Amino acid sequence: MWTTKGLARGLLTTPYPRSRPADPGAMPPLPRVTPVTEAGTAVTEVCPTGALTLDGGGVAVDLGRCIACQRCRLDAATMAWTSKQHVVRQVSASGLPGKAFRHSLHVRVVDAGDGGETLRELRQLTSPYYAIHRLGIFFTPTPRDADVLLVVGPVTQGMRQALLDTYQAMPQPKWVMAVGSGAISGVPFGPSFTSAAGAGDVLPLDVVVPGNPPPPLAILDGLLTLLGRLPAREPLP
Template sequence: MPFWTRYGLKQGKASTKWPSEGDDGQSGVLGMPRFDPAKCQSGCRECADACLPGAIAIEEGDPIDGSADSLGASRGGARLKVDYGRCVVCQMCVEVCPTEAFSPSNDWAFGVRRREDLLWARPSGVAAGVGANVGAAGARADAGAGAGDSAAEKELKGEIRRIFGRSLHIRHVDAGSCNGCESELQALNNPFYNLHRLGIFFTPSPRFADLLLVTGPVTHALRNPLQEAYRAMPEPRFVMALGTCAVSGGTNGGGYACGNGLEGVLPVDLYVPGCPPNPAAIIHALLMLVRRMPQRVRGGQIVGESERA
């Protein structure tokens, strides 16, 4: 009979040290397509027609930046509204766009605290789209206050550190997912990501949980069980909408059997779109929640290092 313990020891460590250093394991993973409205053709609606979850919508009205000399999408008087909270990363827009206004990217660290930050907005005075993924530098920014942190936010940060001691216990609830998010959540405990090394644990009972991590578009049948789980949690408690379904319903929300994610179901502290978010994106979001990593996305794009103090 094999001597598994010896085998395990001989295999050595498989865990990455990311995010403090090393491999995030996501080489080659395609993220949210980048949007450059300057490249849009007048009157073109290819991307909107190919976007099944409606992440790209055409709005009649003001040109995209409101200026008379604006380019691209603004010419026809219509503009594109791009909501990464609805994006399922299917890459259809990238394929159909005749002018590369949507281009493939590896931008997957899309956890945000405010839903509005998933809507594409013209960057204001900040170099946008640097595109480096969350790496060592980001990790060292550690509980560093973002430039925009208010006094209240600082206080909250202090509270979180005091209460959780930088550890976190999670109750996961599948509210109708396609099992992609579950597959990646299960991957967090494989030897490569080894979530325990970061002091983060899944717990069976909502009574012991700090965070309710919800996947899926919230089917009508699971709405009550989900809300019961939330009510069973002690305060302070946090809610994370994991995956595009939980953020907005995605392709699977709505219809006769589903709601549109956590909209109108529970208050959400952190939105993590992605279909599914990869394990590193989930780790980034979890560490972001306890202020151990900074938010990378504002206005629907990854912002440069310069924004963070």
């Protein structure tokens, strides 16, 4: 499909971040905070991960726990959903990479127990359509060359020490990004005797990208937020 599109347009690569593609499915929606009647508050009980809580006159959504199962939309038919899928958050108050890294940011990815879906989205970033290298962002196989540790998965017990060793091997300054609900909160597996409650249980986080899985553009959004090329977001409560 990409090849056909490229031939038709004469250009294969997405114009993002100059403009955002409007293709349906490119950036899938997530539930958003919804005012509900008293009868509608039962929606919190259908959520399998505890992402929904009552908050004043409405239902609040913890996107870091949402696995996008849609039960709150289809089973309970209560929650509103948004197409505002770029919900990257800066969670640390410490400084982000800044201008010095704008044209050369090296990212080490660690699979800390991902189910495969987030890695699949991540892999798309080096394809001709997303062409992450044009933005000065590169994946590296060695932590010695890495500026950013990008974690996917809830951090299983088997990967805990490997993740810590990778972080220790990275030179200063360094930053940590949790991508996907598993890496943010450990859902649906952790915390348990086999896995942690996400990467934040093990390492200090700087940026999180919710979604299950987050689409390639949301991950790219997170990297550009880290680089200061997109405006910083509100810290998570």
